[in-house]
Amino acid sequence: MSNLRLINETEVTSSVSSVDITDVFSADFDIYKITADNIIQASGSSVSSLNLKFINSSGSIISTDYDYAYLQLRSDASFVEVKSTSGTNLDQALGQVDDNLISNGAVLYIFNPFNSSSYTFITNQASGSSGSSKRFLKGIGVLHQTNSITGINISVSSSNITEGKIRIFGLRVDS
Amino acid sequence: MSYLGTQPNNVKQNTGLYTPSEILQLEKDGHWGGSLELIEEQTVSSVSTVDFTSIKQNVYDVLLLQYNNFVPTADSNSLRLRLYESGVLETGTVYQYAHQYNQSDGTSGEQRGTAESSIRIALGSGNDEAGSGYVYCYNFGNSSKYSFVTYQAVGMNAVNVMNSHFGGGVLPQASEVDGIRLYPDTSTVSLTAKLYGIKQ
Numbered sequence: 001m002s003n004l005r006l007i008n009e010t011e012v013t014s015s016v017s018s019v020d021i022t023d024v025f026s027a028d029f030d031i032y033k034i035t036a037d038n039i040i041q042a043s044g045s046s047v048s049s050l051n052l053k054f055i056n057s058s059g060s061i062i063s064t065d066y067d068y069a070y071l072q073l074r075s076d077a078s079f080v081e082v083k084s085t086s087g088t089n090l091d092q093a094l095g096q097v098d099d100n101l102i103s104n105g106a107v108l109y110i111f112n113p114f115n116s117s118s119y120t121f122i123t124n125q126a127s128g129s130s131g132s133s134k135r136f137l138k139g140i141g142v143l144h145q146t147n148s149i150t151g152i153n154i155s156v157s158s159s160n161i162t163e164g165k166i167r168i169f170g171l172r173v174d175s
Numbered sequence: 176m177s178y179l180g181t182q183p184n185n186v187k188q189n190t191g192l193y194t195p196s197e198i199l200q201l202e203k204d205g206h207w208g209g210s211l212e213l214i215e216e217q218t219v220s221s222v223s224t225v226d227f228t229s230i231k232q233n234v235y236d237v238l239l240l241q242y243n244n245f246v247p248t249a250d251s252n253s254l255r256l257r258l259y260e261s262g263v264l265e266t267g268t269v270y271q272y273a274h275q276y277n278q279s280d281g282t283s284g285e286q287r288g289t290a291e292s293s294i295r296i297a298l299g300s301g302n303d304e305a306g307s308g309y310v311y312c313y314n315f316g317n318s319s320k321y322s323f324v325t326y327q328a329v330g331m332n333a334v335n336v337m338n339s340h341f342g343g344g345v346l347p348q349a350s351e352v353d354g355i356r357l358y359p360d361t362s363t364v365s366l367t368a369k370l371y372g373i374k375q
Contacts, residue, residue, distance in 0.1 A: 077287075102320070107311050
């Protein structure tokens with residue numbers, strides 16, 4: 001039996017600007033893996049970033065104290081470094097989407113979210129598009145608060161998303 | 176000792192340690208088992224291509240391809256990836272990719288292309304060293320969507336300098352991808368590759 005345990009599967013089936021996935025992080029696991037695929041928008045939509053915020057154990061979405069850095073790799077142009085030490089979210093944590101055809105894919109790892117004496121760190125990689133430009137992303141991020149985190153909020157920077165699947169796994173370590 | 180976590184959204188109820196009766200119930204419900212499932216493993220020596228043609232793209236939305244002991248017969252050969260659409264290998268200059276490489280001698284840089292005949296998933300390796308890496312594959316089974324990958328690799332180049340790289344690629348065609356080919360720039364390659372599905 002592998003140690004990758006499915007905890008939550010969330011499917012987007014209607015037009016929404018954000019998705020809350022709550023009560024997924026607990027003392028059961030220290031490390032979580034998130035996969036996202038086939039996230040798309042309505043036809044004719046504007047390119048949008050898929051940003052991530054954490055939800056604390058009180059159910060509040062945290063909108064401060066995010067640090068992040070990522071390299072946006074473009075197939076048609078020079079790469080772009082993006083970073084912040086005062087973010088309101090983890091920018092493009094799941095990459096970008098544009099229009100209804102291109103979709104995207106992303107894999108994130110989240111470390112120590114439930115631990116109230118540790119910051120919550122992530123590493124992420126994603127693929128997607130901005131118009132005809134194909135964009136890939138590799139990044140890191142942290143919420144530099146010691147809150148106990150129990151969920152995530154995924155928000156879209158502009159046009160809504162209409163489809164997509166997000167799965168959260170725990171990495172089980174048996175002693 | 177039995178231990179079960181309490182997670183309201185734990186749809187598969189599969190955390191913790193289990194009693195035999197809990198295992199039997201999970202098996203009955205179809206929820207027992209890990210979420211990373213091996214589809215196929217190949218270990219090859221001195222071959223020109225490695226094909227995965229039963230990739231279960233309709234079962235798994237996300238696939239993970241891991242490889243190790245990547246050794247090209249000739250120095251400075253990259254490992255490349257092509258995709259099959261409905262059983263036909265796409266060899267046209269239709270792929271796009273972009274990746275960053277970093278070497279232990281301080282060299283780094285960008286590599287990219289918008290009209291490529293393959294996706295270059297590992298940089299040129301020496302023929303005495305073994306490279307390793309992984310590729311995540313998204314939306315291969317969806318015939319109305321493009322097929323994306325993200326990847327990361329590490330190895331040694333022909334002058335014994337460590338190189339690593341990370342990036343992504345796409346077959347920007349709305350098609351169902353039902354096969355994966357790995358191959359070197361020239362000559363032959365030896366490696367072990369494992370294709371997994373991320374269980375849904």
